[in-house]
Amino acid sequence: MSEKKMAPRDQGAPDYTKYLHPVMAKNYGKWDYHERVRPGVLLHVGTSGDKLWSVRAGSPRTMSADTVRKICDIADKYCQGHVRFTSRSNIEFLVGNEADLKPLITTVEGDLGWPLGGTGPSVSNVSHTQGWLHCNLPGSDAAGSVKALMDDLIDEFKNESLPNRVHISSSCCQINCASHGDISIIVQHHHPPRINHKDMQICELPKVVAICPVAAIRPAVVDGVETVEVVEEKCMYCGACHGQCPSMEIRDSDTDTLSIWVGGKMSNARSKPSFMKLAVWGLPNNPPRWPEVSNAVRKILKAYKEGAKDWERVGEWIERIGWQRFFEKTGFKFTKYHIDDSPEALSTFNRSAQIRI
Amino acid sequence: MSVLEAKAMPLNTPMLNELESGPWPSFFKDLKEYSKKKPVVTQLLNQLEESYENRWNYWLGKIINVPGYGGGVIARVSEKAAKYPGLANFHTVRVIEPPGWVYNTKALRELADAAEKNGAGIIQLHGMSGDILLLGFDDAGAMQCAEDLMHQGWDIGGSGAAMRTLQCCVGQARCEMACYDTMKVTKHLTDTFIAFLHRPEFVYKFKFKLSGCPNDCSNSIVRSDMPIIGTWRGAMxxxxxxxxxxxxxxxxxxxxxxxxxxxxxxxxxxxxxxxxxxxxxxxxxxxxxxxxxxxxxxxVGDDKGVTILIGGKRTLKIGDTMGFVLVPFMKLETDEDLDKLTSFVERVWEFWNDNGMDHERVGEFIHRIGMGTFLDGVGVEPDARMIARPRVTPYIKFEELGPARLGGESGQNPPVWTREPEAAEAMD
Structure with a gap:
């Protein structure tokens, strides 16, 4: 048998025009307005009057080939074979015929078992990382902790009852691949890396030295082996070196904890985009369901729901009421660790006599 | 032991079982069911259970590449390969997603088939960089999966110090607010610069994310080195x-x-x-x-275009950087507009890669050298829309007001004692 021909290289991004739902293709660039028909269902109307319904459901992001085929069977039956996914791993079944809407929803909720929601002022699906399932650096899991959290927040996903949308992200190390969110969960380490001097030769030492944000790593010779050492007073336990070299183990199953951050926002609506800020730290890394994390997220959502005006995102609400009130309302203790000590720190202090007393 | 020949083992997953019930869809329940068909998944779930029990991770990285490519396969080897031989090599193949994550079922079935035929048949839609992630291949399986998909017209995603796979919002395909064709520009940039995506040659990674309007649904401003955000000139x-x-x-x-x-x-x-x-x-x-x-x-107004920002990224190393304005407005409709964009990107890359340090993202590079120097380097005029406010510090090197001085001549007030380097250069 002759060798199979090598596939062409460098073909680039798929031709999306083949994948557009026919109503999308026809109304491309000619959309007029949209409505939210019910939580989880968007209706987009073209200037032509054409209508496209998008049925949004929460996906687990990680799925088997058989589940992908199940999605395909459903989409073939009700969606002219077209779906899309959102940046937060929701699936959107695209429907051109209104009559297909009802049976589609029944099938998605019933047979597939995926909840409708994530539209409008709701908690959307959680952006998350790879975790213990497949990453080389994680201090925690991602798919499992998200499953547990969303079980708890299911009503906020399925209903549009919050002041505005809430984006949650969950990351298993401080590289924070899931990035900023209205509410973000990340792992914290509490010790400098433990160096496996015998195995340091597998890494490029200059790169390990150079990656450190605080220049705490320097070359050293230990037992005749060229390796590195860490100036522990300088080290801030970020784990950047661990990403560079597996022999710089930063994780500690006994002491790693989780922290929750609030007020990240990408959108430019009303206020400018903003980074997330520390809300509560020292939560236990507690598989399989991380109940302490769910409780803390619930506290934030409850205070936000009670206190925010319509359209205010979590960070905008906090900026309006003040951080002092945020800590009062959530019950989280404000500590010296909440005060920034980065090069940006001075600009984060209250440089005024404007105080709620 | 290869992934495909791995033997099933009895599942021993008391902690993971607690993730089976509840209203949110369970990846565990799905994979448990699938493990009846795909024996290696039993080994994966048993290892994951050990991670849950010990709060510890058992994956290490290594480097393997599809021939002709320098990235796109995220190699994983298990530390517990003696116990779970099917996980000895258990890599991820990144695949470039269709812009806007739109699919037909033929495309999704191709992905499912390639993942199942060559590996563990686990698919993630999508990774945080936007790629399709196919999980669980040994070396040969990863190569074959890539070949199979490339024969069908797919291509491998980016990793390492390279241009990364792009990501965009749904744009004009389904949104009345989109001010430019995000999908078209995403495909254009991907295809134009595909060599930079596949063969890492930058000082560090470079990400584009594209949003059709300032609602920024692709989260470009803090998640990409070059956010491209739709906007308009004149009245809404x-x-x-x-x-x-x-x-x-x-x-x-x-x-x-x-x-x-x-x-x-x-x-x-x-x-x-x-x-x-x-x-x-x-x-x-x-x-x-x-x-x-x-x-x-x-x-949104009729005279549409884009604002180009630069420098967004998460904490490592100097702290979080939000993207900031580099080009307040440009049209992005015609082929000429696209050419203008790509040649501008090339200028940014050239200046950054010629002068950036190892592991220095472009935002950190600008922080180090100063925005004024960067603008000179890429040939962009300063614009008051780039800043929130002008500088406060008075320590400034005004090029116009500091002409070269020659030392040692008599009658100077004040006297200049040393020959300064720029004066020596001026005399050459």
Missing amino acids: KVDQAKVAEFIDAKGLDYVVNNVITRCPTNCLSVKSATKELVVDHENCVRCMHCINVMHKALK
Whole structure:
């Protein structure tokens, strides 16, 4: 048998025009307005009057080939074979015929078992990382902790009852691949890396030295082996070196904890985009369901729901009421660790006599 | 032991079993069911259970590449390969997603088939960089999966110090707010620069994310080195009849409390008698809020284009950097516009890669050398729209006001004692 021909290289991004739902293709660039028909269902109307319904459901992001085929069977039956996914791993079944809407929803909720929601002022699906399932650096899991959290927040996903949308992200190390969110969960380490001097030769030492944000790593010779050492007073336990070299183990199953951050926002609506800020730290890394994390997220959502005006995102609400009130309302203790000590720190202090007393 | 020949083992997953029930879809339940068909998945789930029990991870990285490529396969080897031989090599193949994550079922079935035939048949839609992730291949399986998919027209995603796989919002395919064709530009940039995606040659990674309007649904501003965000010149469009309809439906109080007073630049007011919205168009910063609330009455303007920002990324190393304005407005419609964009990107890359340090993202590079130097380097004129406010510190090297001085000549006031390097250069 002759060798199979090598596939062409460098073909680039798929031709999306083949994948557009026919109503999308026809109304491309000619959309007029949209409505939210019910939580989880968007209706987009073209200037032509054409209508496209998008049925949004929460996906687990990680799925088997058989589940992908199940999605395909459903989409073939009700969606002219077209779906899309959102940046937060929701699936959107695209429907051109209104009559297909009802049976589609029944099938998605019933047979597939995926909840409708994530539209409008709701908690959307959680952006998350790879975790213990497949990453080389994680201090925690991602798919499992998200499953547990969303079980708890299911009503906020399925209903549009919050002041505005809430984006949650969950990351298993401080590289924070899931990035900023209205509410973000990340792992914290509490010790400098433990160096496996015998195995340091597998890494490029200059790169390990150079990656450190605080220049705490320097070359050293230990037992005749060229390796590195860490100036522990300088080290801030970020784990950047661990990403560079597996022999710089930063994780500690006994002491790693989780922290929750609030007020990240990408959108430019009303206020400018903003980074997330520390809300509560020292939560236990507690598989399989991380109940302490769910409780803390619930506290934030409850205070936000009670206190925010319509359209205010979590960070905008906090900026309006003040951080002092945020800590009062959530019950989280404000500590010296909440005060920034980065090069940006001075600009984060209250440089005024404007105080709620 | 290869992934495909791995033997099933009895599942021993008491902790993971607690993730089976509950209303949110369970990846564990799905994979458990699938493990009946795919024996290696039993080994994966048993290892994951050990991670849960010990709060510890058992994956290490290594490097393997599809021939001709320098990235796109995220190699994983298990530390517990003696116990779980099917996980000895268990790599991820990144595949470039269709812009806007639109699919037909033929495409999804191709992905499912390639993942199942060559590996563990686990698919993630999508990774945080936007790629399709196919999990669980040994070396040979990863190569074959890539070949199979490339024969069908797919291509491998990016990793390492390279241009990364791009990501964009749904854009004009399904959104009335999209100010440019995000999908088309995403495909254009991907295809034009595909060599930079596949063969890492930068000082560090470089990400593009594209959003059709300032609502920034692709989260570009803090997640990409070059956010490209749709916007418009001139006035937004106001349909006063629909404004009146909105006021009738929601009440004047709603409009005052949720639209007028929420404008960040106070450029909105309402005439209650005529139910008219008055807009100070010159002062509108295109935040999108009023359009989001009253999207039938208010529309983005007709003279559409993009704002290009630069420098967004998460903490490592100097702290989080938000993308900041580099090009306040440019049109992005014609082939010439696209050429202008790609040649601009090339200038940015060239200056950054010629002068950046190892592991220095472009935002950190600009922080180190100064925005003025960067603008000179890439040939962009300073523009007051790039800044929130001018500088406060008075320590400035004015090029125009500091002519070269020659030392040692008599009669100078004040006397110049040393020959300065720029003077020596000036004499050459």
